[in-house]
Amino acid sequence: MPRPSRWSEILGAAGAEFRDRGYDNATLESIGARVGILKGSIYNYVGSKEELLLAVVEQPAKALLAELDRLRDDTGSSVAVRLRELIRMQVRIFSEYYPAAFVYLQHLVRVQSPAFAEFREMDARYMAAVEALLAEGARSGEFSLASEPRTAARAVVGMLDWMQHWFTPRGEDADRELADELFALALGGLVAGGGMRGLARSLPDPDRGDA
Amino acid sequence: MPRPSRWSEILGAAGAEFRDRGYDNATLESIGARVGILKGSIYNYVGSKEELLLAVVEQPAKALLAELDRLRDDTGSSVAVRLRELIRMQVRIFSEYYPAAFVYLQHLVRVQSPAFAEFREMDARYMAAVEALLAEGARSGEFSLASEPRTAARAVVGMLDWMQHWFTPRGEDADRELADELFALALGGLVAGGGMRGLARSLPDPDRGDA
Amino acid sequence: MPRPSRWSEILGAAGAEFRDRGYDNATLESIGARVGILKGSIYNYVGSKEELLLAVVEQPAKALLAELDRLRDDTGSSVAVRLRELIRMQVRIFSEYYPAAFVYLQHLVRVQSPAFAEFREMDARYMAAVEALLAEGARSGEFSLASEPRTAARAVVGMLDWMQHWFTPRGEDADRELADELFALALGGLVAGGGMRGLARSLPDPDRGDA
Amino acid sequence: MPRPSRWSEILGAAGAEFRDRGYDNATLESIGARVGILKGSIYNYVGSKEELLLAVVEQPAKALLAELDRLRDDTGSSVAVRLRELIRMQVRIFSEYYPAAFVYLQHLVRVQSPAFAEFREMDARYMAAVEALLAEGARSGEFSLASEPRTAARAVVGMLDWMQHWFTPRGEDADRELADELFALALGGLVAGGGMRGLARSLPDPDRGDA
DNA sequence: AATGAATGAGCCTTCATTCAT
DNA sequence: GATGAATGAAGGCTCATTCAT
Numbered sequence: 089m090p091r092p093s094r095w096s097e098i099l100g101a102a103g104a105e106f107r108d109r110g111y112d113n114a115t116l117e118s119i120g121a122r123v124g125i126l127k128g129s130i131y132n133y134v135g136s137k138e139e140l141l142l143a144v145v146e147q148p149a150k151a152l153l154a155e156l157d158r159l160r161d162d163t164g165s166s167v168a169v170r171l172r173e174l175i176r177m178q179v180r181i182f183s184e185y186y187p188a189a190f191v192y193l194q195h196l197v198r199v200q201s202p203a204f205a206e207f208r209e210m211d212a213r214y215m216a217a218v219e220a221l222l223a224e225g226a227r228s229g230e231f232s233l234a235s236e237p238r239t240a241a242r243a244v245v246g247m248l249d250w251m252q253h254w255f256t257p258r259g260e261d262a263d264r265e266l267a268d269e270l271f272a273l274a275l276g277g278l279v280a281g282g283g284m285r286g287l288a289r290s291l292p293d294p295d296r297g298d299a
Numbered sequence: 300m301p302r303p304s305r306w307s308e309i310l311g312a313a314g315a316e317f318r319d320r321g322y323d324n325a326t327l328e329s330i331g332a333r334v335g336i337l338k339g340s341i342y343n344y345v346g347s348k349e350e351l352l353l354a355v356v357e358q359p360a361k362a363l364l365a366e367l368d369r370l371r372d373d374t375g376s377s378v379a380v381r382l383r384e385l386i387r388m389q390v391r392i393f394s395e396y397y398p399a400a401f402v403y404l405q406h407l408v409r410v411q412s413p414a415f416a417e418f419r420e421m422d423a424r425y426m427a428a429v430e431a432l433l434a435e436g437a438r439s440g441e442f443s444l445a446s447e448p449r450t451a452a453r454a455v456v457g458m459l460d461w462m463q464h465w466f467t468p469r470g471e472d473a474d475r476e477l478a479d480e481l482f483a484l485a486l487g488g489l490v491a492g493g494g495m496r497g498l499a500r501s502l503p504d505p506d507r508g509d510a
Numbered sequence: 511m512p513r514p515s516r517w518s519e520i521l522g523a524a525g526a527e528f529r530d531r532g533y534d535n536a537t538l539e540s541i542g543a544r545v546g547i548l549k550g551s552i553y554n555y556v557g558s559k560e561e562l563l564l565a566v567v568e569q570p571a572k573a574l575l576a577e578l579d580r581l582r583d584d585t586g587s588s589v590a591v592r593l594r595e596l597i598r599m600q601v602r603i604f605s606e607y608y609p610a611a612f613v614y615l616q617h618l619v620r621v622q623s624p625a626f627a628e629f630r631e632m633d634a635r636y637m638a639a640v641e642a643l644l645a646e647g648a649r650s651g652e653f654s655l656a657s658e659p660r661t662a663a664r665a666v667v668g669m670l671d672w673m674q675h676w677f678t679p680r681g682e683d684a685d686r687e688l689a690d691e692l693f694a695l696a697l698g699g700l701v702a703g704g705g706m707r708g709l710a711r712s713l714p715d716p717d718r719g720d721a
Numbered sequence: 722m723p724r725p726s727r728w729s730e731i732l733g734a735a736g737a738e739f740r741d742r743g744y745d746n747a748t749l750e751s752i753g754a755r756v757g758i759l760k761g762s763i764y765n766y767v768g769s770k771e772e773l774l775l776a777v778v779e780q781p782a783k784a785l786l787a788e789l790d791r792l793r794d795d796t797g798s799s800v801a802v803r804l805r806e807l808i809r810m811q812v813r814i815f816s817e818y819y820p821a822a823f824v825y826l827q828h829l830v831r832v833q834s835p836a837f838a839e840f841r842e843m844d845a846r847y848m849a850a851v852e853a854l855l856a857e858g859a860r861s862g863e864f865s866l867a868s869e870p871r872t873a874a875r876a877v878v879g880m881l882d883w884m885q886h887w888f889t890p891r892g893e894d895a896d897r898e899l900a901d902e903l904f905a906l907a908l909g910g911l912v913a914g915g916g917m918r919g920l921a922r923s924l925p926d927p928d929r930g931d932a
Numbered sequence: 933a934a935t936g937a938a939t940g941a942g943c944c945t946t947c948a949t950t951c952a953t
Numbered sequence: 954g955a956t957g958a959a960t961g962a963a964g965g966c967t968c969a970t971t972c973a974t
Contacts, residue, residue, distance in 0.1 A: 094958085110409055112323035115943065128945080129959055137944065171489075197464065198321055225489065232493030234483035240492070243484050246461025247454045253408065254453050272445035273454050277488030277495065278382075278436065281451070282443030284488065305933085326968065339971080340934050348969065516937085532831055534745035537964060550966075551938050559965065593911075619886065620743055647911065654915030656905030662914070664887050665880045665906050672879025675830065694867030695876050699910030699917065700804075700858065703873070704865030706910065727954085748947065761950080762955050770948065 095133055097123045099188075103144045107187040111141055111195055142203055145192040148185035149207055152192075155181065156217055167225035169291050172271045174218065176295070178248050179267040183257040190252035218245055244274050264295065306344055308334045310399075314355045318398035322352055322406050349412055356403040359396035360418055363403075366392070367428055378436035380502050383482045385429065387506070389459050390478040394468035401463035429456055455485050475506065517555050519545045521610075525566045529609040533563055533617055560623055567614040570607035571629055574614075577603070578639055589647035591713050594693045596640065598717070600670050601689040605679035612674035640667055666696050686717065728766055730756045732821075736777045740820035744774055744828050771834055778825040781818035782840055785825075788814070789850055800858035802924050805904045807851065809928070811881050812900040816890040823885035851878055877907050897928065 101122035105114040116127035116137060134140045155177040162170055182189050196204070196211055219241040225231035233240050247270065257263060268288050269281075276284030312333035316325040327338040327348060345351045366388045373381055393400050407415070407422055430452040436442035444451050458481065468474060479499050480492075487495030523544035527536040538549035538559060556562045577599045584592055604611045618626070618633055641663040647653035655662050669692060679685060690710050691703075698706030734755035738747040749760035749770060767773045788810040795803055815822045829837070829844055852874040858864035866873050880903060890896060901921050902914075909917030 110321075110323065112321065113409075116945090117943080125958090126960060127943085128947090128961075131945070132958060198324070222489065231489040232487075232491055233489065234487070234492035234496045234499075235477075235480035239477070239480055240484060240489065242461070242465050243458045243481060244489075246459070246464075247457045250453070250457025250461055253457075266446075266450070269446035269450055270454060273451060273488065275488045275490050276443075276445070277484065277486045277491065278433065278442045278444060278451065278455075279486050279495070280443055280488065280491060281445035284490070285445045288445075327970090328968080336933085337935060338969080339936080342970070343933055532743075532745065534743065535831075538966090539964075547937090548939060549964085550940075550968090553966070554937060557966095620746075644911065653911045654909075654913055655911065656909070656914035656918045656921075657899075657902035661899070661902055662906060662911065664883070665903055666911075668881070668883025668886075669876045669879045672875070672883055675879075676875050688868075688872070691868035691872055692876060695873060695910065697910045697912050698865075698867070699906065699908045699913065700855065700864045700866065700873065700877075701908050701917070702865055702910065702913060703867035706912070707867040710867075749949090750947080758954090759956060760948080761957080764949070765954055 094123055094125065098130060098133055098140075099144055102140050103188045103191055106141060106144060106191045106195070111137075111191075111199065116140075138199075138201055138203065141191070141195065141199070144188050145195065145207065148181055148189035148192050149210060151181050151185065152178075152189075152214070153210055156214060160217065166291075167221060167228060167230045168275065170221060171225075171274070172268070172288065172291065172293075174221070175248065175271045175274070176264060176267040179251075179255075179263050179270075182251060182255055183260075183263045186257050193249050193252050215241060215245065247274065305334060305336065309341060309344055309351075310355055313351050314399040314402055317352060317355060317402040317406070322348075322402075322410065327351075349410075349414060352402070352406065352410070353414055355399050356406070356418065359392055359400035359403050360421060362392050362396065363389075363400075363425070364421055367425060371428065377502075378432060378439060378441045379486065381432060382436075382485070383479070383499065383502065383504075385432070386459065386482045386485070387475060387478040390462075390466075390474050390481075393462060393466055394471075394474045397468050404460050404463050426452060426456065458485065516545055516547065520552060520555055520562075521566055524562050525610045525613055528563060528566060528613045528617070533559075533613075533621065538562075560621075560625065563613070563617065563621070564625055566610050567617070567629065570603055570611035570614050571632060573603050573607065574600075574611075574636070575632055578636060582639065588713075589643060589650060589652045590697065592643060593647075593696070594690070594710065594713065594715075596643070597670065597693045597696070598686060598689040601673075601677075601685050601692075604673060604677055605682075605685045608679050615671050615674050637663060637667065669696065727756060727758070731763060731766055731773075732777055735773050736821040736824055739774060739777060739824040739828070744770075744824075744832065749773075771832075771836060774824070774828065774832070775836055777821050778828070778840065781814055781822035781825050782843060784814050784818065785811075785822075785847070786843055789847060793850065799924075800854060800861060800863045801908065801920075803854060804858075804907070805901070805921065805924065805926075807854070808881065808904045808907070809897060809900040812884075812888075812896050812903075815884060815888055816893075816896045819890050826882050826885050848874060848878065880907065 098119065101119045102114070105119050105122070108114075109118075116130050119140075120127045120130055130140070134143060159170060159173055159177070162173065165173070185192075192207070196207055219237050222231060222233065222240050222244070223237040226233045226237060255266075258266075269285070272284040272288045273281045275281070275288070309330065312330045313325070315333065316330050319325075320329075327341050330351075331338045331341055341351070345354060370381060370384055370388070373384070376384070396403075403418070407418055430448050433442060433444065433451050433455070434448040437444045437448060466477075469477075480496070483495040483499050484492040486492070486499070520541065523541045524536070527541050527544070530536075531540075538552050541562075542549045542552055552562070556565060581592060581595055581599070584595065587595070607614075614629070618629055641659050644653060644655065644662050644666070645659040648655045648659060677688075680688075691707070694706040694710045695703040697703070697710070731752065734752045735747070738752050738755070741747075742751075749763050752773075753760045753763055763773070767776060792803060792806055792810070795806070798806070818825075825840070829840055852870050855864060855866065855873050855877070856870035859866045859870060888899075891899075902918070905917040905921045906914040908914070908921070
């Protein structure tokens with residue numbers, strides 16, 4: 089993948105277009121127009137429209153994967169702490185790779201191409217990881233699930249992935265604040281979410297300077 | 300809109316195609332093929348592809364609206380009971396208008412057409428209703444939110460709307476069971492969701508034959 | 511008065527365009543223009559431009575193949591008679607499938623597509639058949655070759671296939687007359703071709719009413 | 722036309738590409754890639770793609786023309802000897818300007834450009850020369866044609882020009898051997914070609930050291 | 933109601949060509 | 954002389970849409 093001058097502009101324009109109008113509806117012409125070049129010129133950077141989508145999505149996908157691995161290796165923390173990390177991580181990626189991460193979420197399922205199989209598989213791993221985490225919490229007594237772990241995982245992931253419809257980055261601190269609110273909600277629900285906020289604060293937190 | 304014999308078949312085929320491949324990717328040809336007619340013949344039933352989408356989406360949308368009105372008028376029940384009703388109602392609609400309801404969710408945002416403005420406005424009303432419900436719960440002390448009501452509403456709605464990615468109808472009882480699990484999770488979170496399950500069962504429940 | 515089906519017109523137009531300008535240079539627009547339709551309308555008949563080429567070429571190719579089989583099974587005639595048949599057959603096909611047969615010859619080699627592999631293999635069989643025929647003549651003493659049979663076969667085939675650059679159909683009799691002139695030339699060369707013309711006439715000839 | 726260092730490499734690469742994929746299918750990018758430069762750089766050497774084709778074709782065309790003039794002025798030799806010279810000459814040019822000479826043959830007809838008119842006219846002169854030679858042979862009694870001289874000329878030229886589909890240079894001696902085989906075949910046909918081989922050898926032959 | 937055939941607009945993609953560096 | 958990056962003009966293909974039958 090070349091990285092000449094306009095490349096990052098094109099990536100950004102493509103991300104925005106894909107986000108706003110969807111892959112199918114976005115045209116290379118409209119993407120080019122955002123950068124000030126003709127549609128044909130985009131082929132100096134990418135081999136096809138789909139490759140452009142892959143390029144947009146690649147960075148958040150890789151980041152997500154890396155964080156996921158990091159989380160899997162974090163065996164020392166409690167389940168709650170690890171869940172908090174997961175949520176913070178997601179919000180961080182949504183923020184850092186905005187709006188590319190949302191393009192990723194939106195097109196994960198829809199795009200048929202075999203080039204996307206890799207990402208679909210990643211998503212399966214992601215779901216499995218969340219499910220395993222919740223199951224572990226249920227086994228250890230930290231959690232008391234109202235359902236199969238799979239259903240609970242789907243609920244939590246839905247809460248997070250739906251953010252594509254309302255989230256916009258507001259800075260590192262505000263974003264982490266938001267993540268922690270969602271975490272508290274997931275942990276204590278509507279009834280005790282407020283209480284969990286305190287609990288959330290009492291958990292060991294390296295991001296806040298704890299050991 | 301005429302309602303001749305093949306109309307319902309066409310609606311079903313369109314719903315399935317829109318669901319599986321998205322509005323843009325679905326073609327009138329592929330829809331017609333499911334019913335055994337040619338694409339041109341569809342224009343005996345609808346005036347345009349977009350009208351077909353509207354027709355698919357119309358019934359679940361109206362059902363949702365009706366239920367929403369019913370809920371707004373239910374001032375006698377506790378906030379929790381009303382939330383349970385909301386969740387049950389959504390699952391019921393997902394199930395009854397499957398997959399049309401998911402088409403609605405998926406294309407609510409994306410489709411630019413002014414014809415969809417009505418639905419977007421409906422969605423705004425829906426969000427506002429959920430937010431108001433949670434706010435009322437917070438005021439009354441039933442809930443203890445970890446965040447602004449709006450954020451909590453977004454989380455709950457995300458949990459529900461994300462169901463389009465994993466839900467399939469499994470019969471009235473199993474569906475209500477699922478709804479109640481989600482309700483318990485929303486109420487008590489991961490920590491007390493299991494506990495809330497008992498509480499959920501103790502709430503007055505006309506669907507289960509209570510007063 | 512719209513015509514019932516334009517397929518044969520399209521085939522003709524495509525054949526002519528492919529012949530005149532070559533496959534790559536011919537455009538669907540120019541082909542459509544010959545028939546009076548737009549380029550997109552051609553896709554009501556064929557799935558791709560290449561399929562159109564295949565359709566153009568299919569009939570002469572199949573005819574050639576059938577004749578080749580017929581010749582292979584004609585074991586009763588002398589080598590010279592069979593060669594005459596081969597040459598007459600080719601000229602007949604050039605004439606009957608004009609200009610499609612020439613499109614076939616021109617694009618046999620050039621088109622990369624796997625769809626053409628079948629035709630390339632046919633061509634190999636054709637060359638092998640001619641070579642075998644000449645080799646048989648050399649063995650039996652009917653012929654006295656100045657070279658390997660393969661080289662002689664290439665020369666004869668070259669003489670015939672080059673006709674694409676100068677031949678136009680002139681009616682059944684004139685065409686057979688021409689075929690027999692070429693046959694006499696192949697048999698007796700420049701020195702005795704005129705003599706072979708008498709010999710050619712003395713060979714048993716069902717086309718001229720002999721036993 | 723400048724003649725800097727890479728020029729001959731480019732000419733060779735262009736010749737090979739034009740031969741292998743045809744003028745239309747060959748791209749400046751693929752030609753440049755063979756030499757290790759980018760497509761744009763080719764414009765340091767030529768003004769257009771068509772000029773490049775002309776440059777490729779120029780040398781074999783001029784060589785052919787020169788040989789043709791030489792042949793026309795050779796009034797002392799018999800018709801057979803002059804025909805042998807013609808055939809040897811062609812094979813020599815095919816070999817020496819390989820594959821450029823084949824590019825010439827392939828694109829002579831197809832390319833519309835007025836720049837090619839000169840070559841098309843050359844080809845007409847070539848055909849006329851062959852036809853005149855055969856007619857002279859018929860008049861003098863050396864030949865006994867089975868057809869109009871024009872048809873015989875087309876057959877002979879077809880045999881020769883078709884070589885583009887199978888010939889590859891194999892060294893001066895083997896090439897002349899091949900030329901003489903073709904000559905014998907043209908002279909004596911399949912029946913007496915072998916005999917003509919002896920005759921061909923008995924003809925005065927400066928290339929073999931005769932007077 | 934359905935078909936067959938056509939339209940027309942739009943999109944992705946290719947490629948010769950240009951030009952500042 | 955070469956490069957990188959652009960242009961602009963097609964061309965193939967898709968598809969919603971129309972309409973006579």
